[in-house]
Amino acid sequence: MMLNSDDWASIYLSMKLAFTSTVILLLIAIPLAMWLAFKPSNFKAVISSLVTLPLILPPTVLGFYLLLAMGPHGLVGQICLKLGIPLLPFSFSGLVIASIIYSMPFVVMPIQNTFLAIGKTSLEVAATLGAAPTDRIFSVLLPQAKIGIISAAVLGFAHTVGEFGLILMIGGNIPQKTQVAAIQIYNYFEIYEYSQANHLALFLLGFSFVVLIFVYILNHKLNPLSHN
Amino acid sequence: MLYLNYALAYLNLEFDLKCTGITALCGHSGAGKTTLLRLIAGLESRHKGILKFDSRTWQDHRIFVPPHKRKIGYVFQDIQLFKHLNVSDNLAYAAARSRITVAEIDEICKKLQIDNLMKKMSHSLSGGEKQRVAFARCLCSKPELLLLDEPFTALEENSTNILLDYLVKLKLPTIYVSHSLDEVIKVADYIVQIEHGKILRQGSLNYMLQFLGRNGFVLSAQLLSHIKRVSSYQTLIGTINFPDLNPRTTARLFIDNRNIQIHQHHILSENCFAAIIDAINFEQQYFCRLSLNFSGVGVEVLILCSKLSNVNNLVIGQTIFLEIQYAQVI
CATH class of the missing domain: 3.40.50.300 (P-loop containing nucleotide triphosphate hydrolases)
Incomplete structure (x- = not known):
């Protein structure tokens, strides 16, 4: 397989974007999934729907509204201008924010399901054994949810690597800055470089396949909950 | 509390x-x-x-x-x-x-x-x-x-x-x-x-x-001996002996009211204990509830009036004799 330096740069950018987004996503998704799984609230249906929305929404719709919000006349854009921060569209930071929103359901939902499978009783047992709320989360919930959290992180990472429409709308097609691997394939396709497009596409195909096998093994072979 | x-x-x-x-x-x-x-x-x-x-x-x-x-x-x-x-x-x-x-x-x-x-x-x-x-x-x-x-x-x-x-x-x-x-x-x-x-x-x-739904009373008991499938238990009202296949060092004995007899005179039986009647109550015509005092240990028994001879002669303060025919180890 022959990949040139531009291809490797786009792959590096894809991985950097996916890694950054996944780390931030986990920090947001774990508490959010915990709230959705265990806290009774009237707002749960609304929040769940908002989190799940990117699953069914065309990326162009999400990209369009994010672009408006991040633009100089949008709310986020206005805040950035007031704080003296560069505007987010067509920047790596803008891509990270868009990816976090777009991959949110792929991370939140598996973690939420893992927490539901573990159940509230496990935390209640820990409470009766003298564990304070934070202690319960770190000593009981997260260790038992380890496999689910890793699976969710891998899925979120892989999904971000595979993003196209949203990236194109928010980041454009700037080499070394916002030109990720999926967009590079589209560039090759537009200029009839099918062989180069094929090499990069095969790389992404192989990467996605390996990731899915990894997630499958984690969920069905290593999960201690599946033994009981 | x-x-x-x-x-x-x-x-x-x-x-x-x-x-x-x-x-x-x-x-x-x-x-x-x-x-x-x-x-x-x-x-x-x-x-x-x-x-x-x-x-x-x-x-x-x-x-x-x-x-x-x-x-x-x-x-x-x-x-x-x-x-x-x-x-x-x-x-x-x-x-x-x-x-x-x-x-x-x-x-x-x-x-x-x-x-x-x-x-x-x-x-x-x-x-x-x-x-x-x-x-x-x-x-x-x-x-x-x-x-x-x-x-x-x-x-x-x-x-x-x-x-x-x-x-x-x-x-x-x-x-x-x-x-x-x-x-x-x-x-x-x-x-x-x-x-x-x-x-x-x-x-x-x-x-x-x-x-x-249990017509009887419970006594805490300590096993004294178990010889030839007969256990001897020490209870607060005295020593009770009965056939027992699974003796336990510390146990509770459930005595069904159907397995007791009230006598107005002492009889020759190993499980017969003297008690003073503290209270007598008749229930539904056929039953008599007796509050018995075994030297400070209170026990209530509900017994069919037909099992008591001269039931009308029982009076509060009278000494009677409770015979336990069988006890169940719980």
């Missing part, structure tokens, strides 16, 4: 429990027993009420002490061992959050016969082993009040007996929910009967037995 006052839509309770021995909560499914335990444990923080244990207020209109600060031990109905930890680490989890010593942990493990399971993960344990580990873990948190929610449901007899025997020896204030009347008779000192979220009645074990 446990004082509790909750007025919820489905649970309207107010009671004062001495909480010195084992209090059994009885009632049909949905009566509110588990909710009551969860309120005491502090696992239902949404509900308003008043809850005091000894001199401490656990809940009132201003205070809510969270469960991890209440020093309670709770054994749940569905066994909940931490699946990511082995038996030893499950116990260490509780021990690390209490001031229990290694010697005390070792003793608990030995008494509950789990000292050979330490390295096993929870999914490789049997139901009985899991429940003994859950019970041991709960004790490792050094609770001041023990809450047991049908802990022995669907356990084999051996595991149940190990746990019940140890529970009696612990002498910890315990609130115990069970559907098994045999278990209740075996361990309870006091019984609270709950129906539709309200207390129907409460009282000592011997007083409550009549309302739970």
Whole structure:
């Protein structure tokens, strides 16, 4: 397989974007999934729907509204201008924010399901054994949810690597800055470089396949909950 | 002393429990027993009420002490061992959050016969082993009040007996929910009967037995000897001898009222005990309830009038003789 330096740069950018987004996503998704799984609230249906929305929404719709919000006349854009921060569209930071929103359901939902499978009783047992709320989360919930959290992180990472429409709308097609691997394939396709497009596409195909096998093994072979 | 006052839509309770021995909560499914335990444990923080244990207020209109600060031990109905930890680490989890010593942990493990399971993960344990580990873990948190929610449901007899025997020896204030009347008779000192979220009645074990479908009374007993399949037990009213295949060092004897005879004169029988009549009450024409005093030990018996000769001649203060023909070891 022959990949040139531009291809490797786009792959590096894809991985950097996916890694950054996944780390931030986990920090947001774990508490959010915990709230959705265990806290009774009237707002749960609304929040769940908002989190799940990117699953069914065309990326162009999400990209369009994010672009408006991040633009100089949008709310986020206005805040950035007031704080003296560069505007987010067509920047790596803008891509990270868009990816976090777009991959949110792929991370939140598996973690939420893992927490539901573990159940509230496990935390209640820990409470009766003298564990304070934070202690319960770190000593009981997260260790038992380890496999689910890793699976969710891998899925979120892989999904971000595979993003196209949203990236194109928010980041454009700037080499070394916002030109990720999926967009590079589209560039090759537009200029009839099918062989180069094929090499990069095969790389992404192989990467996605390996990731899915990894997630499958984690969920069905290593999960201690599946033994009981 | 446990004082509790909750007025919820489905649970309207107010009671004062001495909480010195084992209090059994009885009632049909949905009566509110588990909710009551969860309120005491502090696992239902949404509900308003008043809850005091000894001199401490656990809940009132201003205070809510969270469960991890209440020093309670709770054994749940569905066994909940931490699946990511082995038996030893499950116990260490509780021990690390209490001031229990290694010697005390070792003793608990030995008494509950789990000292050979330490390295096993929870999914490789049997139901009985899991429940003994859950019970041991709960004790490792050094609770001041023990809450047991049908802990022995669907356990084999051996595991149940190990746990019940140890529970009696612990002498910890315990609130115990069970559907098994045999278990209740075996361990309870006091019984609270709950129906539709309200207390129907409460009282000592011997007083409550009549309302739970057992016509008889219970005596605590120590095994003196077991010779030729006949056991001799020391009880508070005297020594009772009867055929017994499974003798137990410490036991409770259930004496069905159908297996007793009241005599107005002493007879030659090894299980005949003198008592003074404290009270006589006739029930439904055919039954006579006698409150008997065996040198300071009170026992109530309900007996068919037809089994008493010259029933009308019985008077308060009279000495009669109670003959026990058979006792069941519980």
